[in-house]
Amino acid sequence: MPPAEAEKVSSLPFAHKPALMLAVQQAPDGTWDGGMLAVPSSRAEHFEGVGTIPAVRRLIEYGWHKDTPPLMHARRILFRLLAEDEDPAFLFELGGRHAGDEDVVRRGRALLREAAAAALAQAGYEGDPRLRGAARRILTRMADYLRSPLAQKPFIRQGNQHMLAAEAAPPSFYTVMMLAYMPLFRAEHHREMDALYTHLTQPLPRQEAVQLVGRTPMPVPHLVLGDPLPHRNAADSDVPFAFYWLELMARLGYLKRNENWSKLFERFLEDRDREGVWHPHKGMASPKSANAFVWPAYPLETLGSGDERWADMTFRLGLIARLVGRPIETV
Numbered sequence: 279m280p281p282a283e284a285e286k287v288s289s290l291p292f293a294h295k296p297a298l299m300l301a302v303q304q305a306p307d308g309t310w311d312g313g314m315l316a317v318p319s320s321r322a323e324h325f326e327g328v329g330t331i332p333a334v335r336r337l338i339e340y341g342w343h344k345d346t347p348p349l350m351h352a353r354r355i356l357f358r359l360l361a362e363d364e365d366p367a368f369l370f371e372l373g374g375r376h377a378g379d380e381d382v383v384r385r386g387r388a389l390l391r392e393a394a395a396a397a398l399a400q401a402g403y404e405g406d407p408r409l410r411g412a413a414r415r416i417l418t419r420m421a422d423y424l425r426s427p428l429a430q431k432p433f434i435r436q437g438n439q440h441m442l443a444a445e446a447a448p449p450s451f452y453t454v455m456m457l458a459y460m461p462l463f464r465a466e467h468h469r470e471m472d473a474l475y476t477h478l479t480q481p482l483p484r485q486e487a488v489q490l491v492g493r494t495p496m497p498v499p500h501l502v503l504g505d506p507l508p509h510r511n512a513a514d515s516d517v518p519f520a521f522y523w524l525e526l527m528a529r530l531g532y533l534k535r536n537e538n539w540s541k542l543f544e545r546f547l548e549d550r551d552r553e554g555v556w557h558p559h560k561g562m563a564s565p566k567s568a569n570a571f572v573w574p575a576y577p578l579e580t581l582g583s584g585d586e587r588w589a590d591m592t593f594r595l596g597l598i599a600r601l602v603g604r605p606i607e608t609v
Contacts, residue, residue, distance in 0.1 A: 291341030296580060300325050300333055300340075301348045308351040313371040314359075314390055317573040329371070330355065334397045335574035344401040353401070359394035360412040363387065381444070381492030389500065392416055392452035399459035413463055416453055421470040423447040424477055432503075433485055442489035442498065449474060450500045451571050458529035475532050480504045499570075505538075513542050514559065518567035518576040521546070521594045528601035546595060554607075555585065556592040565591065 291297060304310055309330045316329040325333070334352050342349060359368060364383050366373060372386035395412050403409045423429055423446065432446040442448075457464055457474070464471050482504035489498045506523060507513050513520035524543050527533040533540060550556050558565060564587045567576065579589045600606055 292346075294340060296578075297337060297340040297342065300328070300337060301342075303328070304333070304348050304351065308353075308355050309370075315393060315570075316371060317570045320568070331393045331397045332570075332574045335400055336578075338397075338400055339575050339578055344403070349401060353398070353403075356394040356398055357408055359390050360398075360408055362391075362412075362415065379492055379494075382494070382496075385491050385496075389450070389452075392450050392456065396452040396455035396459075399456045402459075404460045404462060410463060413456060413460060416456070417467060417470055419447050420449050420453060421467075421473060424470075424473045429477070433483065434490070436490060436495065439488070439495065440485045441495055442487070442501075444490045444492075446489065448501050448503055449477065451502055452500065454478075454502060454526055454530070455571075458526045461529075464530070471530070475530075475535065478502060478505060478527075478532070479536060481508065482506065507539060507542060509538070510542065510545065513546075516567050516569060516572075517558070517565040517591070518572045519569045521591060521598070522572050522575055525594060525598050525601065528598045533598070533602055543598060547599075550592070550595070554592070555588050556595050557588060 300310075303325055305312065310328050310333040311326075311330075313327075313329040314331050316327055317332050318325050318327050322328075328336075330352055334349060334356070337346075337349060338344070344350070344353070364380070364387050366383050368390065369383065369386045370390070372390065391412060395409060395416060398406070398409050399413070428443060428446055429448070432442050432448065433440045434443045454474075457471070487498050487501055487503060488495050489501075490496075507520055520542065524533060524539060524546075527536065527539055533543065545559075546556070549559050564577070567573075576594075577590050579586050596606055
């Protein structure tokens with residue numbers, strides 16, 4: 279779009295009612311609901327219970343710039359979370375009754391550090407030395423793990439249960455998101471990116487995603503232990519997540535390298551009608567997802583009974599196509 283035409287529509291994101299509703303719920307301290315990672319329940323009507331990081335990411339998805347007041351107000355706490363410390367005062371909802379446990383504090387701070395880095399990268403702070411420093415430390419820990427023998431056999435037996443060893447440090451969804459929005463940083467660490475691709479394309483383990491933290495087994499749904507889209511059935515079971523994952527892989531430059539992901543993308547393209555609008559492969563119900571990582575990106579439209587039901591998915595499909603270098607033809 280020519281600059282003159284783009285200027286005419288630059289204010290449209292600020293006229294979207296859900297975006298305004300989310301923005302005005304920000305607290306004076308720059309957070310949302312005093313938390314960091316929570317997403318609203320399926321029954322929430324006005325983003326009740328949303329955490330700061332999903333709220334920031336959703337406003338960015340709505341088209342809000344990082345210099346708009348809510349995002350500028352939130353960045354102070356996000357940059358504070360990047361600090362390499364174990365201060366339990368910055369655990370937010372991850373503290374709870376385990377706030378005195380050193381291992382839990384260390385894990386919680388590391389998780390929030392990666393989530394904050396992902397949000398700041400998506401906001402466009404790749405050149406900030408604070409983010410680059412945090413990203414380098416996160417990447418180094420991940421790369422050291424992927425090169426270690428533990429990466430080949432990360433599960434141990436604890437009692438009658440198999441779980442990830444406490445020392446295991448596979449990449450999290452937040453690490454993948456962070457790297458997806460830091461192209462210059464990726465170019466400086468191509469060996470680590472090749473190791474990450476190998477990890478992301480390996481089969482998912484059959485064991486449940488549980489890790490030993492101190493003496494406590496804890497669920498770790500944020501860790502990526504292999505390919506979450508190994509076949510068509512996996513994609514059909516959660517279409518919004520499939521679109522979001524394919525977008526991340528396109529940003530990372532992995533989509534073209536992987537034959538299976540490329541075929542899934544082509545199959546989704548085939549589900550468009552003659553006007554280029556995407557529709558579900560079966561049925562006419564709007565696709566839904568319970569995946570917390572998808573919430574900031576879907577649905578951005580207020581879903582109704584008309585054609586606006588397909589706007590989100592059609593847009594995301596076009597975005598992926600553009601990221602892999604395909605021309606976009608407007609209809």
